[in-house]
Amino acid sequence: MKLVTIIGARPQIIKAAALSRAIRNHYADQIQEVIVHTGQHYDDNMSQVFFDELQIPRPDYNLHVGSASHGVQTARMTEGIEALLIKEQPDFIVLYGDTNSTLAGAVAAAKIHVPIVHIEAGLRSFNKSMPEEINRIVCDHCSTLLFTPTKAGLENLKREGFSIDEGGVSTGSTTAVPTIDNPKVYHCGDIMYDNSLHFADIAEEKTDIIQRLGLTGKPFILSTIHRDSNTDQPERLSAIFKALIQLSKECQVVLPLHPRTAKLLKTNLDEDLQKQIFSSPNIKLIPPVSFLEMIALERHAQLVMTDSGGVQKEAYFFKKPGIILRPETEWVEIVETGNAILADADEGRIMQAWQHFKNNPPTIFPEIFGDGHAAEFMLEQMLLTNTRK
Ligand code: UD1
Ligand code: UDP
Numbered sequence: 191m192k193l194v195t196i197i198g199a200r201p202q203i204i205k206a207a208a209l210s211r212a213i214r215n216h217y218a219d220q221i222q223e224v225i226v227h228t229g230q231h232y233d234d235n236m237s238q239v240f241f242d243e244l245q246i247p248r249p250d251y252n253l254h255v256g257s258a259s260h261g262v263q264t265a266r267m268t269e270g271i272e273a274l275l276i277k278e279q280p281d282f283i284v285l286y287g288d289t290n291s292t293l294a295g296a297v298a299a300a301k302i303h304v305p306i307v308h309i310e311a312g313l314r315s316f317n318k319s320m321p322e323e324i325n326r327i328v329c330d331h332c333s334t335l336l337f338t339p340t341k342a343g344l345e346n347l348k349r350e351g352f353s354i355d356e357g358g359v360s361t362g363s364t365t366a367v368p369t370i371d372n373p374k375v376y377h378c379g380d381i382m383y384d385n386s387l388h389f390a391d392i393a394e395e396k397t398d399i400i401q402r403l404g405l406t407g408k409p410f411i412l413s414t415i416h417r418d419s420n421t422d423q424p425e426r427l428s429a430i431f432k433a434l435i436q437l438s439k440e441c442q443v444v445l446p447l448h449p450r451t452a453k454l455l456k457t458n459l460d461e462d463l464q465k466q467i468f469s470s471p472n473i474k475l476i477p478p479v480s481f482l483e484m485i486a487l488e489r490h491a492q493l494v495m496t497d498s499g500g501v502q503k504e505a506y507f508f509k510k511p512g513i514i515l516r517p518e519t520e521w522v523e524i525v526e527t528g529n530a531i532l533a534d535a536d537e538g539r540i541m542q543a544w545q546h547f548k549n550n551p552p553t554i555f556p557e558i559f560g561d562g563h564a565a566e567f568m569l570e571q572m573l574l575t576n577t578r579k
Contacts, residue, residue, distance in 0.1 A: 191220060191221050191222070191281045191282075191572065191573055191576045192221075192222045192223075192224065192278065192279070192280045192281050193221060193222070193223045193224065193280055193281065193282050193283070193284050193307075193572070194224045194226060194274065194275060194278055194280040194282075194283045194284070194304075195209065195210075195223055195224070195225050195226065195283075195284040196226050196228065196271060196283065196284065196285055196286075196291055196292070196294075196295040197225065197226070197227050197228070197249070197286065197291065198227060198228035198229065198230030198231060198255075198267070198289060198290070198291025199230050199231050199287075199289040199290075199291060200231050200236050200237070200240070200478075201286075201287060201289075201382075201498075201499070201500045202286040202287055202289065202291060202292075203227075203231075203237060203240045203241070203244075203246065204240055204244065204382070204385060204481050204500070205286045205287070205309065205310075205381050205382060205385070206225065206246055206286065207240070207244035207245070207246045207385060207481075208381045208382075208384040208385045208388070208564070208565040209223075209284065209309075209381065209565045209568070209569070210223060210225075210245075210246050210247055211245065211388070211565070212384075212565035212566050212569055213569065216566060216569070217569055217573070220573060221569065221572075221573070223247070224250045224251075224274075224278050224280065225246075225247055225248075225249040225250050225251075226249060226250065226251045226252075226253065226270075226271065226274055227249035227251070227252040227253070228252075228253045228255050228267045228270070228271070228291040228294065229252055229253050229254040229255040229256055230255060230256075230257075230263065230267070230289065230290060230291050232254070232256055233449060233478075235477055235478040235479075235480075236449065236478055239480045239481075240480070240481055243480050243481060243482055244385075244389070244481060251270075251274055253266070253267060253270035253271070255267050255270065260290060260321060263290050264290045264293055264294045264297075265294075267290065267291060267294030267295075267298075268294040268297050268298045269298075271283075271294055271295055271298040271299070272298040272301075272302060275298060275299060275302060275304050276302065280304060281305070281572075281576050281577075282304070282305050282306070282307045282334075282335070282572055282576070283295055283299040283304050283305070283306050283307065284307045284309065285299075285306060285307065285308050285309065285329055285333075286309050286310060286381075287309070287310045287322075287326070287499075288310070288313070288322035288323075288325045288326035288329070289322070289325060290321070290325065292308075292325050292326070292329050293324070293325040293328055293329060295329075296308075296325075296328055296329040296332040296333070297328070297332070299332070300332035300370060303370075305334035305335070305368075305369070305370070306329070306332055306333040306334055306335075306370070307333065307334070307335045307337070307568070307572060308329050308330055308333040308335070308336050308337065309337050309381055309568065310326075310337070310338075310339055310343075310380075310381070311326075311329075311330050311333065311336035311337055311338045311343060311347065311375070312330065312336065312338035312340075312342075312343025312344060312345075312346045312347040312375070313326060313338075313339075313340070313342075313343050313346070313520035313521075314326070314327075314346045314520060315516075315518050315519065315520050316518065317517070317518055319419070320417075320419070321418070330347065330350070331350075332370060333370070333373055334368050334369055334370050334373050334374070335368060335373070335374055335376070335568075335571060335572065335575065336352070336373055336374070336375045336376070337376050337378050337564070337567075337568050337571075338375060338376070338377050338378070339377075339378070339379060339380035339381070339382075339383075339559060339560070339564070340377075340380070340521070340523055340558060340559070341377065341523070341558070342520075342521075342522050342523060343377070344375065344377045347375050352373060352375050354375055367575070367577055368575050374571075374575065376567070376568075376571055378560060378564045378567045378568060379559055379560015379561060379562070379563070379564040379567070380503065380559040380560055380564060381564045381565055381568075382500060382503060382504065382507075382559075383503075383507055383559040383560055383562055383564065384560075384562050384563065384564050384565050385481075386485060386504055386507040386508070387507075387562040388562070389481065389482060389485055390485060390489065390508075392482065393481075393482040393483070393485045393486045393489070394486065394489070396482055397480075397482045397483050397486045399479065399483040399486050399487060400486060400487070400490050403444060403474055403476075405442065405444070405490065408441075408442055409441045409442070409492040410441055410442035410443065410444055410490075410491055410492060411437055411441060411442070411443045411444070411491060411492060411493050411494070411495055412444050412445075412487045412488060412491035412493075412494050412495070412496075412501075413434065413443060413444070413445045413494070413495040413496060414445070414446060414448065414496045414497070414498050414501050415427075415430060415445070415448070415451050415496070415497055415515060416448035416450050416451050416497065416498065417497040417498075417515075417516065418450070419497075419516070419535075420497050420515060420516075420535050421448075421450050421451050421454045421458070422454065422458070423458075423535075424458040424459070426535035427454065427455070427458045427459060427535070428458075428459055428460070428463060429535045429536060429537045429540075430515055430535050430537075430540070431455075431459060431463055431467055432463070432537050433537045433540035433541060434467070434473060434495075435463075435466055435467065435470065435473070436537075436541060437495075437540075437541075437544060438470050438472035438473045439472070441472070441492065442472050442473075442474065443472060443473045443474065444474045444476065444487060444491075445473065445474065445475050445476065446476050446477065446478050446479045446484070446487075447475055447476065447477065447478065448478060449478070452477075455467075484501075484504075485504065485508070488501070488504050488505060488507075488508045488510065489508045491505075491510055492510070493505075493510060493511050493512070493513065493544070493547055494510050494511070494512045494513070495512070495513040495515065495540070496512065496513075496514065496515060497514065497515040497516050499519075499520060499521065502514055502519065502521055502524060502530060503521055503524065503559070505530070506521075506524050506529055506530070506555060506559075507559065509552075509555045511529060511530065511531075511547040511551060511552050512524060512529065512530035512531070513530070513531055513533050513540055513543045513544065513547075514530050514531065514532050514533065515533060515534065515535055515540070516532065516534060516535075517532065517534045518532065519532060523558045527552075527554070527555070527556055527558075528552055529552045529555055531543040531546065531547075
């Protein structure tokens with residue numbers, strides 16, 4: 191079986207590590223994977239570092255698309271992916287998540303009848319002003335095999351008309367071959383959970399970021415901010431940073447800065463706020479870190495404050511309370527179990543959430559993200575349903 195895997199943005203490169211590892215360890219004689227990097231993320235610390243650290247095979251192709259407006263970026267990727275699909279003739283294209291690289295892969299593949307595997311299917315924010323919401327809806331509705339990480343994802347797909355049997359495990363007609371018009375949905379756990387389990391101890395052994403940042407034995411908050419809805423709106427970005435300044439009076443704050451945020455801090459925060467942030471000894475603004483460094487930080491943090499999808503989940507994996515800097519989340523279970531609070535970009539709500547978790551640190555984190563073997567399950571299903579055996 192031949193797969194073409196599309197990656198482009200940081201979280202997709204990390205997710206791809208789990209599938210590539212499972213192929214290498216269990217299916218090397220049955221599955222060939224061709225990796226296509228769209229070039230959506232290109233700085234070494236947003237891309238190359240993960241290949242070096244997570245043993246991901248070098249991409250077979252890099253489209254070097256780079257940054258541009260949504261339309262231009264997606265169009266360039268679509269054009270490049272279409273040409274490679276025609277050349278490679280894979281059995282499936284594998285798409286992760288909800289970025290513009292995902293959307294481009296979905297549009298290119300669906301039109302030339304390459305079956306799509308969507309990993310992280312069914313997630314919804316119910317907020318169509320998010321570019322990711324559009325990308326994930328389009329991708330799900332162009333897919334042949336949909337792997338959903340959570341029950342909420344399964345329910346969302348049911349509501350959108352995917353036929354799902356009572357067991358909620360798989361669907362479509364069980365006898366007919368799955369196709370774009372007869373898709374099959376599987377609830378199988380989260381591929382990022384596979385990675386966090388696999389790399390947690392390796393991170394402890396191989397990184398010294400806690401010592402390097404002078405955080406040994408010290409409580410700290412880990413924060414990441416990169417959503418366009420936060421970075422591009424000065425009043426929202428200011429509210430978040432005002433809260434960070436308040437929090438830094440109580441404990442250290444570590445903030446690996448996404449390049450988007452690094453650029454917009456300078457234009458979207460007023461000078462006085464910038465001065466306070468850059469001069470605070472308790473706010474550590476650092477460049478993006480590697481995945482092993484990131485999970486070491488998540489493991490040692492007292493609390494995680496983020497607008498990232500991946501980081502809010504990893505906080506949960508490592509049993510840390512989360513403050514989500516968004517009005518809603520696709521990972522509703524984290525909030526429903528009381529382990530994260532939606533504080534939006536609201537200084538008052540952020541401080542309230544902090545007080546809440548200081549007084550009531552959560553202790554129960556139900557297993558809602560699978561068993562750490564989602565990648566193997568997905569590959570099994572691809573082999574079973576592949577028609578060109
Ligand atoms: C993208 C995804 C988002 C995902 C995030 C993960 C879309 C629409 N958005 O957002 O869903 O959560 O990746 O990190 O696909 N830049 C650099 N160097 C890089 C990459 C980006 O400087 O290597 C800067 C550029 O100024 C660029 C900006 O960051 O314009 C935004 O990059 P882009 O890939 O368009 O979107 P992200 O905000 O990274
Ligand atoms: N991450 C990382 N270094 C960083 C920040 C994040 O390795 O400096 C990892 C993080 O552990 C998670 C993934 O990147 O696995 C999340 O990506 P991001 O926040 O960029 O995007 P999202 O998940 O919101 O799409």
